[in-house]
Amino acid sequence: MTSIRKTDTSPEPPSLKLRTARTLKWNTIDRVMSQVIYAVSGVVLANLLSKEDFGLVGALLVFQAFGILFVDSGFGSALLQKKTPSRTDYSTVFWFNLAVSLAVYAVLFFCAPLIADIFQGDHRLIPLSRVMFLSFILNGLGLVQTTRLMKDMDVRQIAIANTVGLCVSGGTGIWLALEGYGAWALVWQTVTLAGVKTGWLWATGGWKPDAVFSRASLGEIWRVGLSVFSSSALNTFFLYIYSFVIGAFYNLASLGVYTQADKWSKMGSASISQVLTASFVPLLSRFQDDRDNFRRYVSKINRFTGFILFPVLTGAALAGTPLFHTLFGHKWDAAILLFQILCIRGIFIVLISLYTNYLLSLGHARRLIIVEIVKDGLIFAVIMMTIWFHSVPLLVWGQLGASLLTYAIVLVMASRATGVPTRRMTGDLLPYAVMTLLMAGVCRVMLTLTEIPLLQLSLTETPLLQLVLTVSAGVVTYLLLAKLTRSKELTEAAAYLFGRFRRNR
Numbered sequence: 001m002t003s004i005r006k007t008d009t010s011p012e013p014p015s016l017k018l019r020t021a022r023t024l025k026w027n028t029i030d031r032v033m034s035q036v037i038y039a040v041s042g043v044v045l046a047n048l049l050s051k052e053d054f055g056l057v058g059a060l061l062v063f064q065a066f067g068i069l070f071v072d073s074g075f076g077s078a079l080l081q082k083k084t085p086s087r088t089d090y091s092t093v094f095w096f097n098l099a100v101s102l103a104v105y106a107v108l109f110f111c112a113p114l115i116a117d118i119f120q121g122d123h124r125l126i127p128l129s130r131v132m133f134l135s136f137i138l139n140g141l142g143l144v145q146t147t148r149l150m151k152d153m154d155v156r157q158i159a160i161a162n163t164v165g166l167c168v169s170g171g172t173g174i175w176l177a178l179e180g181y182g183a184w185a186l187v188w189q190t191v192t193l194a195g196v197k198t199g200w201l202w203a204t205g206g207w208k209p210d211a212v213f214s215r216a217s218l219g220e221i222w223r224v225g226l227s228v229f230s231s232s233a234l235n236t237f238f239l240y241i242y243s244f245v246i247g248a249f250y251n252l253a254s255l256g257v258y259t260q261a262d263k264w265s266k267m268g269s270a271s272i273s274q275v276l277t278a279s280f281v282p283l284l285s286r287f288q289d290d291r292d293n294f295r296r297y298v299s300k301i302n303r304f305t306g307f308i309l310f311p312v313l314t315g316a317a318l319a320g321t322p323l324f325h326t327l328f329g330h331k332w333d334a335a336i337l338l339f340q341i342l343c344i345r346g347i348f349i350v351l352i353s354l355y356t357n358y359l360l361s362l363g364h365a366r367r368l369i370i371v372e373i374v375k376d377g378l379i380f381a382v383i384m385m386t387i388w389f390h391s392v393p394l395l396v397w398g399q400l401g402a403s404l405l406t407y408a409i410v411l412v413m414a415s416r417a418t419g420v421p422t423r424r425m426t427g428d429l430l431p432y433a434v435m436t437l438l439m440a441g442v443c444r445v446m447l448t449l450t451e452i453p454l455l456q457l458s459l460t461e462t463p464l465l466q467l468v469l470t471v472s473a474g475v476v477t478y479l480l481l482a483k484l485t486r487s488k489e490l491t492e493a494a495a496y497l498f499g500r501f502r503r504n505r
Helices: 016-048 051-072 075-081 087-118 125-132 134-151 156-178 183-204 215-239 241-249 252-287 291-318 320-328 333-361 365-389 392-418 422-450 463-484 488-498
Strands: none
Touching: 016 156, 016 183, 016 252, 016 320, 051 087, 051 125, 051 134, 051 183, 051 215, 051 241, 051 252, 075 087, 075 134, 075 215, 087 125, 087 134, 087 215, 125 134, 125 183, 134 156, 134 183, 156 183, 215 365, 241 252, 241 365, 241 392, 252 291, 252 333, 252 392, 291 320, 291 333, 291 392, 291 422, 291 463, 291 488, 320 333, 320 463, 333 365, 333 392, 365 392, 392 422, 422 463, 463 488
16 A cells, blocks of 8 residues: 655745845834934924923933833843743743833832932923833833844834834924924823834734743843843943933033934944844854854854945944034034044944844853943043043043944954954954945045035035035945955845845755
């Protein structure tokens, strides 16, 4: 009797490379769409609101950042690092996040008068803070939803939630600004964004928490989460210490200028960092026990990062003046130099974040604390050396110097942990650094040419045209250099972006 073998007709699961391509594609779409919408609403609000309005909300961002940090408690990163989190793990973290978010909001609600006293006794901060901090609870409800989708490398709904949230919140902020609500426009924009994003993820994410709380699960996740939390707490404190120092020791108008420069510079650096983290950390965690493949992917990620990071942030710094004049006229000229310095600093911030993610993917979460102690010690030393000069630009130059030194130290730590020599790690980046320097030279020449009077009219009086010419020259130069050097990253960037990897590759 002839046996008949049953053919498996179930669909073939996507290859790891295809899933990575899809994840990177949707993360890139998410960041591009988010930044475009954020930029449009940001430009409108920057032209409608005063420097002091931004200063008021900038003062609250210090406490906002710490509130979100406590709500997450490092558990999101711990779940991403864990190979196979269970439903119990996700549910336990959800209930923990919710309880912490309620507790943090209650504490800050009653501390609102103290917050106002810190910033020169401006009691407008009391009602502003009590409403703005509602976003802690709303964000806490969505953290596990976001982490679960990232872990499954299924970030499509996250991208849609961010886009819808930014559209609705941006519209809300602009309407309130037009109606003359001042800083309240920025506060309700923040709260609306958190509410819409979380609501969308709950409606489409396909996950609901179980009525279970496991101490064993919490303890296991806590071991990694505590290290991440400790590292993030130090990072957040020193990340926002400049806003605190400027707001408390200078004035809210100066803080408003710094907030604008910081916000626009982070549109590039934070976006690139978030795309890399969301796309590659889940991938690297799969190769914790396969060091050869891990090292291979580290080099590949280094090259891809350098290919994107260097030209984007260097180009943004070079185009700072025509960019700000196009968007804001001369209202925010004091922020241009700060923006340019922070863009260059962003290069080192992204690389530091990338290398610490390598440590996290290998389970070396405790080393993150060492990284933060080193970085924050340098920042504190620089602040102590520059604060007495009462110069905001000097404070920001100090940030750049501290970030450069931190990068060198973290590079050595990451090299030892991954087994990839420092020469190789820097060598992966070097070609793109050289190409970017050549691109920068062309952009600088273009900027100089546009400043030469032409028919009694200098292009500096038409900043949009100056911006377009400078950016176009930079893009064409960089892509041409990548093509001439036969950069594999140019081909792979297009493949990732347009999803051209085949299923069986």
